[in-house]
Amino acid sequence: MSDPRGVSTIDDSIAQAARVLGSASRVLVITGAGMSADSGMPTYRGVGGLYEEQSTADGVAIEEALSGPMFERDPALTWKYIAQIESACRGARPNAGHHAIVDLADHVEHLCVVTQNVDGLHRAAGTRELIEMHGNIHRLFCIRCGQSRTVPDYSRLMQWPPRCGRCNGLERPAVVLFEEMLPSSALERYQRELAGGFDVVLMIGTTAVFEYIAAPVRAAASGQGTAIEINPADTPVTALCDIKCPGPAADVVPAIVQQLETRGF
Ligand SMILES: [Zn+2]
The missing domain is CATH 3.40.50.1220 (TPP-binding domain)
Structure with missing residues (x-):
């Protein structure tokens, strides 16, 4: 230049x-x-590359699927899209x-x-x-007891959505969701x-x-x-x-x- x-x-x-x-x-x-x-x-905030139309297969905007209120209402739906992002990022160095x-x-x-x-x-x-x-997409924590763990990726999680090894509560990734x-x-x-x-x-x-x-x-x-x-x-x-x-x-x-x-x- x-x-x-x-x-x-x-x-x-x-x-x-x-x-x-x-x-x-x-x-x-x-x-x-x-x-x-x-x-x-692909990046978590710049999800446009993953979702060109801004709407998911579940009929909600990606920002809504990846929001705090949606996680409370339907954690499996939020997890589904977090997992897609994690999968697309897997192996990045x-x-x-x-x-x-x-x-x-x-x-x-x-x-x-x-x-x-x-x-x-x-x-x-x-x-x-x-x-x-x-936050960090590889760190998970239990929404019931707070116990946290770090995983290399999501491929070897034993349950889906993942659950706490101590109290069996639902886990979530330690990332800031939309509206949080x-x-x-x-x-x-x-x-x-x-x-x-x-x-x-x-x-x-x-x-x-x-x-x-x-x-x-x-x-x-x-x-x-x-x-x-x-x-x-x-x-x-x-x-x-x-x-x-x-x-x-x-x-x-x-x-x-x-x-x-x-x-x-
Ligand atoms: Zn727990």
């Missing part, structure tokens, strides 16, 4: 991002669906972008990843400071992180529709740090960002880390 002067604009933005990150001590990374797109995943974030953490004093994704790929890549704001609140434990941890301040807010593959995502970007824009966006397309917060790297996460994040390492920023 070149502008009329023959200068590669994506390379310029990658160099700028590497320079800023190289001198940062506290970095907040916020990731969304675009982060996992390069792992070949962290991509070069997930791994590059782990490498980036070695170059700064503190790096925290906040993700909208429920696929567990940041955890699989080895990110330690991680807030999975919308974000988990208070994740929100509180996020607030503590924000209170510590950040030199750089790095948004990757998120459309920033949630206020909790847009707020730290606005804070950076008002002079409290540098906001960087990595996304092939523009988003509602692009105009607020100091640096925009227009490209896919799996290409851009490794390129930034490579520059940071080779140039010694």
Whole structure:
């Protein structure tokens, strides 16, 4: 991608991002669906790829099938569509972008990843400071006694819908369904992180529709740090960002880390 002067604009933005990150001590990374797109995943929120018509075989909108009220009314129906999503994601592996974030953490004093994704790929890549704001599709918990467990996938669940091994209560995945609140434990941890301040807010593959995502970007824009966006397309917060790297996460994040390492920023 070149502008009329023959200068590669994506390379310029990658160099700028590497320079800023190289001198940062506290970095907040916020990731969304675009982060996992390069792992070949359909995404939980971006269910359009799975349900083009927005309506399920059961005659309800996918947002309704995957909602908290539907789970209470008809858990088997919600489970049916969660299982389809889990099945489509099965076998997905962290991509070069997930791994590059782990490498980036070695170059700064503190790096925290906040993700909208429920696929567990940041955890699989080895990110330690991680807030999975919308939960993790591989973690199940009993709605009666609260006992939880983590499963590699849903292929070996003994019962369907799955039930608790301790009290036989119904289990559900530890993900935020439509019309449900974000988990208070994740929100509180996020607030503590924000209170510590950040030199750089790095948004990757998120459309920033949630206020909790847009707020730290606005804070950076008002002079409290540098906001960087990595996304092939523009988003509602692009105009607020100091640096925009227009490209896919799996290409851009490794390129930034490579520059940071080779140039010694
Ligand atoms: Zn139980």
